[in-house]
């Protein structure tokens with residue numbers, strides 16, 4: 001059986017020393033090993049950004065696509081081969097700005113893909129502009145007078161979009177994060193995992209220390225029931241989104257693939273594609 | 289006796305004009321006639337003038353007729369807009385309900401027939417279209433029985449009574465018309481057909497069936513006129529083959545989802561029109577750069593922006609060829625008949641996988657929605673080629689080195705391994721990369737990978753990239769077109785040759801890479817080249833000039849008012865240019 005080391009490759013990440021993304025990468029590798037899959041059974045699909053480079057740093061099949069489109073690529077791949085474990089990942093700009101439409105619809109659609117967002121409240125790769133996750137007043141190169149728009153609330157959006165799995169982690173807490181990603185992989189349906197992954201170079205506000213001070217673990221909230229969407233919503237709002245753990249999970253709703261009429265139980269890749277003469281003639285007859 | 293009948297039914301959209309045309313044409317098709325139907329419609333659901341013009345004859349027909357023998361009108365607008373098309377012996381049948389008025393300068397007799405009234409008497413005014421069909425049957429001297437099996441097919445589900453009522457409506461229309469016609473009964477009878485059963489389909493049907501026969505098992509698409517029928521057909525049929533269609537949130541998702549599924553190893557595609565094509569540009573580049581197969585169908589309509597969404601145009605060529613930023617190899621295929629639409633779709637999937645690049649299959653609204661009789665496609669001609677897919681027995685590489693997914697091979701085509709395969713792990717990226725898919729900006733590597741990607745085009749296999757009918761070694765004119773103008777050009781070539789001109793015809797089926805070797809000699813053999821296209825700037829003419837020169841003799845006949853070329857007007861415009 002594969003260990004997390006088998007999910008390491010020989011590429012040296014070009015992230016800045018101290019970047020939160022290193023730990024996200026490690027957590028994905030550990031979670032993959034923990035759920036008992038082999039590297040060739042995993043595909044990591046990523047967007048564009050510092051975070052987007054992650055697909056190249058994990059020993060698995062990888063697809064580094066275009067900005068904001070990791071989710072449709074991942075969903076297409078999963079539809080093609082339902083036996084593969086598909087993880088999509090990218091930054092907060094990737095998933096909540098340019099790709100926000102796909103994020104909401106992937107959540108609604110509920111195809112069995114695990115989506116890990118590396119949320120650093122900034123655009124890292126393009127060297128420090130505001131992100132939809134930056135708080136109002138946040139000063140960046142593109143908001144020298146402070147961000148005017150309020151920050152986007154991904155957990156609330158996910159919860160109201162019909163998400164069947166919503167979690168949030170913090171990159172330094174690799175143990176919890178690994179458990180969240182594992183739960184996400186095991187979840188039958190779309191799992192949305194937002195991860196606070198600090199950018200040490202361009203975000204001097206939302207730092208490791210800042211998160212340590214402000215985050216609350218759901219595990220520490222007495223009586224928290226993550227199967228209760230209403231409670232999840234209230235708790236997230238009360239804590240202004242600064243919680244970690246599995247926020248909500250619906251274990252009953254079946255995934256998209258289970259609901260598509262006629263959709264093959266075998267991976268589509270395993271079906272012989274040559275149409276029989278009989279089938280063909282029948283289709284032709286319908287036009288006569 | 290007529291050797292060709294041109295029949296048109298018109299009225300307000302949402303009034304059943306569609307089904308009137310559909311039932312009439314299905315019956316004629318089943319009698320063995322050849323048909324070409326073209327709908328004029330607007331981008332709204334209820335209201336707005338719509339009409340369906342159907343050309344019927346016992347021999348092959350590839351073009352809409354210039355004129356009209358019978359006009360069936362459900363409102364005054366239909367008469368006012370269309371009466372000028374009527375021939376000397378043309379006739380108007382109009383619903384007496386709207387007190388039809390014959391335009392002053394119309395020579396055609398107008399028969400006011402109580403379509404709605406009779407239908408209402410029989411139970412529902414909805415059946416007015418059946419009464420009109422019965423009246424048509426009288427004109428053509430057809431037995432009502434010829435409609436029986438069509439009515440069975442369409443209304444059978446609703447029960448025997450509904451079938452009976454509809455047949456009765458036809459019979460009543462027939463009787464009424466016979467009385468009105470008196471002596472003239474049968475004057476519009478058509479020469480008999482061969483009774484052979486043929487398919488009757490729109491281009492989108494041919495493309496959708498082609499995709500299914502090519503083995504597509506996943507489609508991702510966003511609805512748009514005139515492409516939606518392709519997706520709707522696959523939504524109906526794919527479940528039987530284990531596959532699925534996802535209606536995405538937009539065309540960017542559609543194209544990238546199709547790329548993801550192709551990466552997974554399933555033949556998948558998307559279909560759209562100009563606005564969707566614009567949104568897909570970055571994804572098409574991704575397919576080219578990551579060498580993932582992708583088939584995109586572009587059913588052209590009037591542009592730019594929302595343009596003329598329900599009208600004919602051929603103005604996306606330059607966007608298809610040059611729309612993506614940067615440079616990637618791609619293939620653009622342009623079928624011009626139903627049969628080509630079917631088989632070219634299969635080829636599009638083959639080429640996309642063999643060359644590992646995006647293939648755009650381009651049609652236009654007239655081809656996509658025009659409904660034609662076609663001989664059944666030959667199953668034995670369906671060929672599937674999947675290219676260099678490596679499935680097993682891959683040796684484990686030392687030190688977790690990645691599989692060389694972008695190996696710099698002689699023909700530029702690298703072995704392709706599908707996710708899930710043991711020892712095939714590799715990375716795919718839209719960033720410039722080395723042979724294993726690792727990002728690399730090294731100058732040498734860039735050159736190697738760029739050359740490799742473009743080298744693949746030399747391996748392209750595409751039969752008959754140009755359809756030509758060029759009997760003259762020293763032609764006065766070479767007429768050139770692509771997609772649906774084929775029928776009108778063929779007709780005009782025939783007419784002009786009969787008048788003593790020497791006219792050759794070339795229809796470009798492979799737009800990119802341009803088949804210069806085939807086209808250059810045809811250009812050389814002609815004094816003048818006239819490129820016929822439904823756009824303003826003469827896009828195909830410009831592409832020809834770029835590839836084969838001929839600037840001194842290439843001229844264009846363009847049309848961009850939203851309507852297809854009719855043979856008669858094309859004939860006149862060719863003559864004007866050669867005067």
Ligand SMILES: Cc1ncc(C[n+]2csc(CCOP(=O)(O)OP(=O)(O)O)c2C)c(N)n1
Pocket residue numbers: 048049050051052067090091092093094095118120122123124125126131
């Ligand atoms: C269509 C498009 N627009 C803009 C860019 C430039 N771009 C690359 S990454 C990025 C934002 C990165 O921010 P985020 O997604 O938060 O990732 P991070 O670098 O912070 O991990 C932008 C704007 C691009 N690559 N493609």
Ligand code: SF4
Pocket residue numbers: 014015016018019020021050051120124125198199200201202
């Ligand atoms: S710029 Fe920020 S997000 Fe990018 S690698 Fe450096 S620390 Fe990480």
Ligand SMILES: [Mg+2]
Pocket residue numbers: 049091092093118119120121122123124131
């Ligand atoms: Mg970011």
